[in-house]
Amino acid sequence: MFIVTAKEMYDIDKFAMQEIGLDGKLLMENAGRAVAEKITAMSSKQEKICVLAGAGNNGGDGFVIARTMMDQGYHIHVLQVVPDSKIRGDASFHKRIYENCGGSLSLFDGIDGTEVLDADIIIDAMIGIGVKGELREPLLSLVSLINQQTKKVISVDVPSGLPADEGTVEFSAVEATYTFIIGAPKISAFLNHTSPYYGTWELVSIGLPKKAFQLSTSKSIWNETNVRDCFPGRKPDDHKGTHGKGLVIGGCTEMPGALSMTLKAALRAGAGLITGATSEHVINRIASTNVEATYAVLSTTDGFINNDSKVNVQDYDAIALGMGMGRKAFTSELVRDVVSEANCPIIIDGDGLHHIQPYLTSLKRRKSPTIMTPHPREMAMLLGANVNEILVEPFRYASEFARKFDVYLVLKGMYSIITSPEGKQSVNMTGNPGLAKGGSGDVLTGIILAMIMQRQDMFDAICNACYVHGKSADLLIKHQHSHHDLLASDVIDGIANVYRTIS
Numbered sequence: 001m002f003i004v005t006a007k008e009m010y011d012i013d014k015f016a017m018q019e020i021g022l023d024g025k026l027l028m029e030n031a032g033r034a035v036a037e038k039i040t041a042m043s044s045k046q047e048k049i050c051v052l053a054g055a056g057n058n059g060g061d062g063f064v065i066a067r068t069m070m071d072q073g074y075h076i077h078v079l080q081v082v083p084d085s086k087i088r089g090d091a092s093f094h095k096r097i098y099e100n101c102g103g104s105l106s107l108f109d110g111i112d113g114t115e116v117l118d119a120d121i122i123i124d125a126m127i128g129i130g131v132k133g134e135l136r137e138p139l140l141s142l143v144s145l146i147n148q149q150t151k152k153v154i155s156v157d158v159p160s161g162l163p164a165d166e167g168t169v170e171f172s173a174v175e176a177t178y179t180f181i182i183g184a185p186k187i188s189a190f191l192n193h194t195s196p197y198y199g200t201w202e203l204v205s206i207g208l209p210k211k212a213f214q215l216s217t218s219k220s221i222w223n224e225t226n227v228r229d230c231f232p233g234r235k236p237d238d239h240k241g242t243h244g245k246g247l248v249i250g251g252c253t254e255m256p257g258a259l260s261m262t263l264k265a266a267l268r269a270g271a272g273l274i275t276g277a278t279s280e281h282v283i284n285r286i287a288s289t290n291v292e293a294t295y296a297v298l299s300t301t302d303g304f305i306n307n308d309s310k311v312n313v314q315d316y317d318a319i320a321l322g323m324g325m326g327r328k329a330f331t332s333e334l335v336r337d338v339v340s341e342a343n344c345p346i347i348i349d350g351d352g353l354h355h356i357q358p359y360l361t362s363l364k365r366r367k368s369p370t371i372m373t374p375h376p377r378e379m380a381m382l383l384g385a386n387v388n389e390i391l392v393e394p395f396r397y398a399s400e401f402a403r404k405f406d407v408y409l410v411l412k413g414m415y416s417i418i419t420s421p422e423g424k425q426s427v428n429m430t431g432n433p434g435l436a437k438g439g440s441g442d443v444l445t446g447i448i449l450a451m452i453m454q455r456q457d458m459f460d461a462i463c464n465a466c467y468v469h470g471k472s473a474d475l476l477i478k479h480q481h482s483h484h485d486l487l488a489s490d491v492i493d494g495i496a497n498v499y500r501t502i503s
């Protein structure tokens with residue numbers, strides 16, 4: 001499923017019309033019919049439905065929805081929120097058809113007399129991706145009235161007033177119960193501060209050609225079909241070496257658990273052989289619960305690993321670096337040496353991100369892929385930016401960072417964004433608030449390690465890992481646990497449930 005900006009959507013629309021030859025009125029008919037079908041499935045003919053129609057194509061969709069539902073016997077009224085003179089193009093065409101069919105319509109004449117107050121269901125087709133700046137009056141007051149009601153509000157494409165793109169914090173918008181998104185989800189459906197306005201959303205397809213999307217956008221949702229298409233298989237003659245030999249470097253006296261979880265997650269996720277490189281103290285603490293792993297002892301100062309014992313990094317297919325290692329200056333040296341000496345893919349996570357921050361440009365010199373897995377606060381630290389700036393524009397920050405430092409980036413969050421060094425982006429939709437706990441990130445790193453060692457496309461492997469991690473949590477919440485009691489170690493055990501569903 002592709003994800004678009006408003007501009008990309010307009011480009012796709014233009015391509016479909018000018019290059020492919022699809023008519024705009026037909027696309028609008030398809031959009032309105034597809035949304036009407038969804039709405040009829042969730043409403044009854046006894047309910048009074050008010051369609052709020054604007055002047056642009058979003059309003060045009062509203063007229064098609066109204067006509068389609070009216071013909072099926074629904075109790076429909078259109079409240080046109082702009083004067084007749086403003087209605088243009090295809091919207092004007094579909095308004096005429098609605099009226100020719102005998103549809104009921106009135107002009108919005110101020111809040112007091114509004115039909116919104118009478119309706120059981122409000123269909124918001126005032127403004128879609130064409131919004132510019134903050135809502136003007138009288139729509140601003142109308143939106144505020146709608147948001148005070150407890151009625152079911154169904155937005156068409158985008159809740160009116162909400163920007164389709166990232167980067168805007170000042171806006172007023174309809175707080176929809178449901179949104180039926182047309183063609184492709186817009187970026188604002190995946191941002192912390194804008195996604196709640198959509199309510200529950202669903203995509204409706206209107207016949208826009210796949211070719212148009214492929215030419216215009218490099219962003220998509222990574223879903224179960226993607227996972228099934230490229231999930232590493234197992235053959236009868238496989239041996240432990242077939243599935244990779246991984247090294248995990250991290251841990252300190254105060255945080256032995258982080259390394260332990262990465263080791264265990266990597267093994268559960270399918271790694272062939274895993275070695276933990278850490279202090280003797282940490283090994284003594286975790287070895288009995290990670291009996292399948294092997295260990296390399298690193299020298300320490302005050303319980304933190306240092307660079308004296310020189311880690312052997314040459315014999316591995318991939319390395320994970322950083323979890324629970326602390327932030328001592330002498331550990332930075334070790335991180336730098338591993339990053340410059342290893343000839344295999346490296347995942348840098350947790351404290352490793354802090355150590356590498358002053359040396360980010362060195363990553364460009366690596367011959368093998370580098371994967372970084374920051375949460376938004378770590379991303380802000382890496383960039384020297386404010387975390388709120390990142391949260392408002394995560395796609396842009398992620399894309400610029402990945403390109404600049406030639407890394408694969410997993411920007412973790414409610415919707416994690418995976419970015420390739422070329423700027424290709426995927427959003428992972430699995431996962432739930434139960435994952436907002438210590439250790440979750442260490443588990444994800446272990447799963448990524450296992451996936452990238454099985455020698456498939458790096459981007460696909462990382463996306464699969466994010467999917468598996470979130471899906472494990474989702475299945476556990478569905479069947480056994482709650483958001484409150486779910487632990488990172490449960491997510492490791494839950495990997496088995498995910499594998500059973502996809503293999």
Ligand SMILES: NC(=O)C1=CN([C@@H]2O[C@H](COP(=O)(O)OP(=O)(O)OC[C@H]3O[C@@H](n4cnc5c(N)ncnc54)[C@H](OP(=O)(O)O)[C@@H]3O)[C@@H](O)[C@H]2O)[C@@H](O)CC1
Nearest residue numbers: 013028055056057058127128129130131132134135136157
């Ligand atoms: N892409 C596709 O393939 C297809 C797209 N389709 C649909 O088209 C939609 C995009 O249509 P669009 O481009 O006509 O813009 P749209 O969202 O109707 O908004 C324009 C109106 O909003 C108004 N307005 C703007 N800002 C405002 C403000 N701050 N405060 C107040 N008013 C403001 C603006 O007024 P103006 O500024 O011009 O006076 C104008 O009247 C898209 O979301 C989808 O639903 C489907 O039909 C099928 C095919």
Ligand SMILES: [K+]
Nearest residue numbers: 124127158160
């Ligand atoms: K809308």
